[in-house]
Amino acid sequence: LGMDGVFVGSGIFKSGDPAKRARAMVQAVTHFRDAKILKELSTDLGEAMVGIQDLKAASVNFRDREGTLHGTW
16 A cells, blocks of 8 residues: 554553653654664663563463463563
């Protein structure tokens, strides 16, 4: 369809500064071709993927359709 999309999960609300991270995401999508702007937007956002630890305890892993975990993260 000639269209790209950006998925922003609920983990953004677990970040140290959700408003700053959301602003950075919107600006990054707008200026995705400008490496200098992307570098500036990516600075001082805090820890990346804050909610990923919650997934380790999940009984279903998206990589495994049978519901058992194979390997470790």
